Structure formats: C-alpha cells, structure tokens
Amino acid sequence: MADDAKPFLQVENLTVRFPVKRGGMFGGKAYLYAVDDISFQLKRGQTLAIVGESGSGKTTAALACARLVPAHSGKVVLDGQDFLAASDVELRKARAKVQFIFQDPYSSLNPRLRAEKIVREPLDSLQTIPAEKRDEVVQKLFKAVGLRPEQMRLFPHQFSGGQRQRIGIARALATQPALIICDEPVSALDVAVQAQILNLLRDLQSDLGLSYLFISHDLGVVQHMCDEVAVMYMGKIVEHASRLDLFNAPQHPYTKALLSAVPSVDKERREAQKRILIPGDPPDPIDPPKGCRFANRCPIAQDICSRSEPALEVKRRGQGESGHRAACHRVDVA
Ligand SMILES: Nc1ncnc2c1ncn2[C@@H]1O[C@H](COP(=O)(O)OP(=O)(O)O)[C@@H](O)[C@H]1O
Numbered sequence: 001m002a003d004d005a006k007p008f009l010q011v012e013n014l015t016v017r018f019p020v021k022r023g024g025m026f027g028g029k030a031y032l033y034a035v036d037d038i039s040f041q042l043k044r045g046q047t048l049a050i051v052g053e054s055g056s057g058k059t060t061a062a063l064a065c066a067r068l069v070p071a072h073s074g075k076v077v078l079d080g081q082d083f084l085a086a087s088d089v090e091l092r093k094a095r096a097k098v099q100f101i102f103q104d105p106y107s108s109l110n111p112r113l114r115a116e117k118i119v120r121e122p123l124d125s126l127q128t129i130p131a132e133k134r135d136e137v138v139q140k141l142f143k144a145v146g147l148r149p150e151q152m153r154l155f156p157h158q159f160s161g162g163q164r165q166r167i168g169i170a171r172a173l174a175t176q177p178a179l180i181i182c183d184e185p186v187s188a189l190d191v192a193v194q195a196q197i198l199n200l201l202r203d204l205q206s207d208l209g210l211s212y213l214f215i216s217h218d219l220g221v222v223q224h225m226c227d228e229v230a231v232m233y234m235g236k237i238v239e240h241a242s243r244l245d246l247f248n249a250p251q252h253p254y255t256k257a258l259l260s261a262v263p264s265v266d267k268e269r270r271e272a273q274k275r276i277l278i279p280g281d282p283p284d285p286i287d288p289p290k291g292c293r294f295a296n297r298c299p300i301a302q303d304i305c306s307r308s309e310p311a312l313e314v315k316r317r318g319q320g321e322s323g324h325r326a327a328c329h330r331v332d333v334a
Pocket residue numbers: 018019032033034052053054055056057058059060061285
C-alpha cells in the first residue's frame with residue numbers, strides 16, 4: 001500500500017562525479033563534481049522543480065535518481081526502496097515506476113517507427129500487460145495526450161514539435177509510472193505550444209496522481225507548475241522553498257537574479273522590476289572555490305564568502321511546510 005504521507009522520492013547527500021583529464025604536461029586525474037551532496041524529497045502527486053543555468057547539474061542529478069548514471073555517494077529512496085542498492089531484478093521493476101520526458105522529443109523518438117509502435121515499446125519490453133490488450137492501452141494513451149487515433153500510424157517527422165512531445169509523454173505514461181522526470185520538456189517549443197504541453201502535464205498529474213521532477217533553466221516556466229523549487233548552482237542546491245516562498249520572498253542572491261529575468265504577472269510589480277545581471281561566468285567546476293561558489297559573481301559578497309562555504313539551511317522561516325532553505329552567509333541583507 002502506498003503511504004501518501006511518506007515522500008515518494010527521497011534523495012540524501014547525492015554526489016555524482018565524472019573523471020576528467022587535467023590539462024598540462026603533468027595533468028593527472030581529476031574529478032568534476034556535477035552533483036555535490038544534494039538532498040531533497042518529493043511527495044506523491046507533487047512537483048518539485050529543479051532550476052539553474054546550463055551546466056549546474058540538473059540533468060545529472062535526475063539521471064542519478066533513475067540510476068542512469070552511477071552515483072558516487074548518497075542515497076536515493078524510491079517508493080520506500082533503496083534504489084541505488086537494488087539488485088538487477090528489483091531495478092527492472094523499480095525502473096517502470098520512473099519515466100523520463102526529454103527536451104528534444106525528436107531525437108528521443110526512433111524516426112523509423114510509427115507513433116503507435118513508439119508508445120507501445122515500453123509495454124512490449126516490460127510485458128506486464130498481455131499482448132492482446134496492448135493495442136487498447138496504446139489507443140487510450142493517444143487519447144489521454146490529445147492525439148487523434150489516425151495519427152497512430154504516422155512517423156515522428158510527420159508531427160509538429162508539440163505533437164512529438166505528446167508522443168513522448170504517451171510513451172512515458174505507458175508503464176503507469178508514479179514519477180515522471182521532465183527534463184526541460186518545453187524548452188524547444190514555441191511559447192504558445194509550451195503552455196499547451198504544461199497544461200497537459202498538469203491535467204495528467206491530477207488525473208493520474210503523478211509526481212514530477214521538473215527540470216528547467218527557466219524559472220518562468222515552472223512558476224505555475226510546481227509545489228516546491230530547488231535552485232542549483234555548480235552542483236549544489238543553493239535555495240529550496242515552496243513555490244510561493246521562492247517567488248515572493250527569494251533569499252539567495254542567485255535566485256534573485258534568476259527571478260529578475262522572469263516578467264511578473266502582477267502589473268505593478270512588473271513595472272517596478274529591475275533586471276539583476278549576473279556578471280562573469282561560473283568558476284572552473286573541476287577546481288571550485290573553497291567558500292561560496294557564487295562569490296565571484298555575487299553583488300553582495302564579503303570576505304567571509306570566499307573563506308567558508310555556506311550551508312544550505314533554514315535562515316528565515318517561510319510559509320511552506322518543509323521550510324525555506326538557503327545557502328548564503330548574508331541572507332539578512334540579500
Ligand atoms: N558524462 C559526463 N562526463 C563529464 N562531465 C559531464 C558529463 N555529463 C555532464 N558533465 C558535466 O557535469 C556538469 C553538469 O552537467 P548537467 O547535469 O548536464 O547540467 P544541466 O543539466 O544543469 O545543464 C557540467 O559541467 C557538465 O559538463
């Protein structure tokens with residue numbers, strides 16, 4: 001029996017590193033910590049957005065949650081099961097509970113297969129539903145994502161970008177997963193089509209009780225789409241709060257800068273809004289600075305920032321039930 005009070009996905013101190021070659025004549029082995037000691041929870045039926053610039057570790061974190069890249073350390077508990085320690089047989093079963101929707105549906109859909117076959121494939125490989133029932137399931141999935149039955153016979157190139165993303169969603173739903181990891185699912189789409197796909201995802205969530213890990217580089221995309229937001233910077237979560245707390249009372253200077261680029265829906269706020277530009281680039285991820293990783297770009301950095309690394313902790317309570325965590329020494333002035 002599923003226990004709704006327990007998180008469906010619990011990530012503890014997850015670290016993923018990649019071996020990289022150092023430059024120079026004596027270049028030895030070094031590691032890039034793409035995900036560096038992150039922890040979060042996701043409840044059944046809820047959406048956690050993971051937001052941050054390109055290269056901040058969002059995709060790697062998501063892949064590690066589904067054990068599609070190996071974690072260096074940490075724990076991923078999925079539906080009560082220690083996922084990283086699961087045997088091959090357990091892993092196969094558990095994998096059916098987690099599906100991905102990718103940014104570019106075109107490159108993730110096999111161009112030689114008809115849409116119906118693409119959606120049917122996970123059912124054929126998992127074999128939990130008898131073969132004669134699968135056509136019916138595929139028809140239902142097409143309907144659920146707003147595609148017409150006659151479109152089942154078409155090939156991916158015969159669909160628009162938005163329709164292709166619908167096929168990707170139907171395919172992801174085929175195994176009746178409880179968690180869907182949406183990795184930049186609308187970033188390649190026109191704004192009008194983005195809204196349609198986000199609406200579809202929201203409707204499916206309420207109909208099917210799905211949990212979403214929703215990854216985006218754009219806070220604007222997630223502002224109507226999530227219960228909580230975790231902001232990542234250089235492999236770390238720098239702020240984590242409920243959606244309302246994060247959008248109404250951001251605490252970390254990086255989040256504030258990201259938010260300043262999102263046009264507010266409130267007219268008065270929009271008129272008063274000033275864009276905070278983040279100067280420079282993130283430091284070398286292979287050799288991150290000792291203190292706060294944002295220090296070289298932060299408008300309010302002080303000496304302490306480059307000396308000691310700020311912990312992600314509740315500095316000022318928010319309204320959300322799981323608290324409002326920020327990793328900054330200067331939350332009071334930020
Ligand atoms: N397979 C890999 N080998 C080496 N470095 C990688 C690999 N995958 C990702 N990275 C590095 O890890 C960091 C995080 O990447 P990624 O998770 O793709 O970020 P995001 O999804 O936020 O753009 C980047 O610096 C990226 O270059």
